[in-house]
Amino acid sequence: MAGVSRPLRVLLVDDDALVRAGLSMMLDGIHGICVVGEAADGDEVPAAADAHAPDVVLMDLRMPRVDGITATRGLRRRPHPPEVIVLTTFDTDENILYALRAGAGGFLLKDTPPAQIVDAVRRVAAGDPILSPRITRRLMDRAVIQAGAYERARAALAVLSPRENDVVLAVARGRTNAEIAAELYMSVTTVKAHVSNILSKLGLDNRTQIALLAHDAGLA
Structure with a gap:
């Protein structure tokens, strides 16, 4: 906005x-x-x-x-x-x-x-x-991952580049674009581009779903 x-x-x-x-x-x-x-x-x-x-x-x-x-x-x-x-x-x-x-x-x-x-x-x-x-x-605190969710999440994240996976992890930790930019030494514009690419590659709608996928994969 x-x-x-x-x-x-x-x-x-x-x-x-x-x-x-x-x-x-x-x-x-x-x-x-x-x-x-x-x-x-x-x-x-x-x-x-x-x-x-x-x-x-x-x-x-x-x-x-x-x-x-x-x-x-x-x-x-x-x-x-x-x-x-x-x-x-x-x-x-x-x-x-x-x-x-x-x-x-x-x-x-x-x-x-x-x-x-x-x-x-x-x-x-x-x-x-x-x-x-x-x-x-x-x-x-959810301890039980539904059957197959871990494998599906890991397979989905495997299509991402290492840098995109870094962004996924930061999103899962609740970081804002500005915080991600500072942590990963990139511009906010680059962070936004990575997030857009991640959503497109994974067929997701928003950052919350990225965080859920990371959670299913055991990354957050």
């Missing part, structure tokens, strides 16, 4: 009107952020995205007709997809992993302090994944 002067455009998706109203009041008071639309269910998301062209979507998980994971997957398949932050009360391991693998760039719980939600919107819009600390700890 560097160089973009317009406010970040945010779409709210939640079947609870009070939640949407609270988020709207909170975010619309923040400089550089504008709530451009709302949807009450996942089946309303495609039309809302077409109408409002959001940069970031705050997405509930459980909704009556179409759940947030399905809606997220649909958004991330669009030609110019918005970033998605799942905002939910349901923090089971399955929900977390399904949401991240669907392409969500963040996963927050609804009891997250407002300032952290605002920070998450800005960071995810800039390409940095964000997870609630409680979620991060649980993912780190």
Whole structure:
């Protein structure tokens, strides 16, 4: 989002009107952020995205007709997809992993302090994944890798160059582009190019999925 002067455009998706109203009041008071639309269910998301062209979507998980994971997957398949932050009360391991693998760039719980939600919107819009600390700890503590995941992840990473693998490891450790540039002695522009190449080679949608693949490969 560097160089973009317009406010970040945010779409709210939640079947609870009070939640949407609270988020709207909170975010619309923040400089550089504008709530451009709302949807009450996942089946309303495609039309809302077409109408409002959001940069970031705050997405509930459980909704009556179409759940947030399905809606997220649909958004991330669009030609110019918005970033998605799942905002939910349901923090089971399955929900977390399904949401991240669907392409969500963040996963927050609804009891997250407002300032952290605002920070998450800005960071995810800039390409940095964000997870609630409680979620991060649980993912780190996952001891059992699903059968075959380790081998598949290792095989996928084998197509990358050594330098690209260095970037993968740094991304998995939660480093920003600037931090990666400093650690690996390259420019931020070069880091961004490596990340783009990695996403293209591996068929992934975002940095969070890179981190998950590195985790499956036992690198993080």
